[in-house]
Amino acid sequence: QGxxxxxxxxxxxxxxVTREVDGGLETVALPLPAIVTTDLRLNEPRYASLPNIMKAKSKPLAQKxxxxxxxxxxxxxxILKVEEPAKRAAGIKVDDVDALVDKIKSLGVIA
Structure with missing residues (x-):
């Protein structure tokens, strides 16, 4: 993709595909078929004039x-089932760093 x-x-x-990156321009080669997203600088938009808008309103639209x-x-x-995730368990407070390290060791997070 580009x-x-x-x-x-x-x-x-x-x-x-040429694209702008932080350091300048980058050009990548993509094998086709490829997905390409564009920047605003790729094309200049064409604006419809009022007479053309009025003509377009009177043309029939094909229903497909x-x-x-x-x-x-x-x-x-x-979809077999949808359920909410389990409620988050309440945390605990420790008095100091030593108590925190002991608690983490008892849970088996660190050795």
């Missing part, structure tokens, strides 16, 4: 289902 890409070039079966794209939505995970 993250925070500011430039992407595809050559054959590899993608060269996942089956139209060959996507199967049958659940593949079965």
């Amino acid at each position: 993250t925070f890409a500011s430039k992407v070039e595809v050559e054959g079966d590899a993608a060269h 289902t996942p089956a139209d794209y060959g996507v199967d939505l049958t659940p593949r995970i079965t």
